[in-house]
Amino acid sequence: MTIQITPAGTPMPDALAAEDVEIIPDIDEPWLPAIMSVETGMPTAAAALGTGMLGVWVNSGRGPLEAIMIGLLAAVLVILAVIDWKILRLPDPIVLPMYPVFGLAVTGGVLTGAITGTAALTAVISMAGTVVILWLVAFFTGGLGFGDVKLGGILALVCGLQSGYAAALGALILPMVLGGVVALPLLFLGRRKHEFAFGPYMVAGALLILLLPDVIEPISRGAWMH
Known part of the structure; x- marks a missing residue:
């Protein structure tokens, strides 16, 4: 955010009087007011x-590293769901840092034996495949925003540690x-141009x-694969 104050040299009875200070959200960070x-x-x-x-509690059996990641x-x-619901945006300053954070966590997990090489490879392939699929959907249909594409990669990476099928789901x-x-329902109501937040x-x-x-993965496998 930007804080504007009366320029130096201007008489100011109170240096930080309320009337002399104006807080303006940065143009590059319009999502901040949505949660502030x-x-x-x-x-x-x-x-x-x-x-x-x-x-963390539900996934404690998968080891402390994966539980903390999840x-x-x-x-x-x-937080992202609330922001997207309010302003139709998934901000890069929140989404993009998760790539190096979780990437380093997975790498560290492999090096320490907390995550198997197979699980890590599945997660990375799932991430790459999901990004490609969502990017194609966004590029050719316009039905998704590129913020959704970026978020999808992170979701696939972490879900992919469980299995590629879990990542797809x-x-x-x-x-x-x-x-x-x-x-x-929006299409049937004729609101084809209506925008809605896909992030949530x-x-x-x-x-x-x-x-x-x-629960979800076993149920879906039982319903679709048998």
Whole structure:
């Protein structure tokens, strides 16, 4: 954000008087006001903390590294869902740093034996494949934003540590299904140009896999593969 004050040399009875200070959100960070207010920020922070702790607890059997990764991602996803819902944007300053953070975590996990090489390779391939698929959808249809593409790669990377199938479910299939539940009625109502935030559906799909690791994937395999 930008703070404007009366220029130096201008008479100022009170150096930081309220009338002399104006806080203006940066043009490059229009998402900040979406979560800076008390009525939005406090519930969002509480939900993010609770979801993150649940992610760690549910996945504790996968080892501390993966549990912490999932808990951190789950908490950030709640914040991203709120921002996207309010301003239709997934900000790069939140999404992009997750690539080196989780990339280093996976690398460290492989080096220490906390993550198997097979799981890491599956996660990386899942990430790359998801980014390509979502980029093609965004480029040729315009139905997705490129913020969705960037987020999809992270979802696939972390879900892919469980399996490639879990990555497909969490980053592609479930978000598309959940988003379609909303998009199809809009089409039938003739609102083809209506914009809606796809990020929350991506978050919901990923959280179903991350917070219910032994429920959603087995059920889907039983329903579709037998």
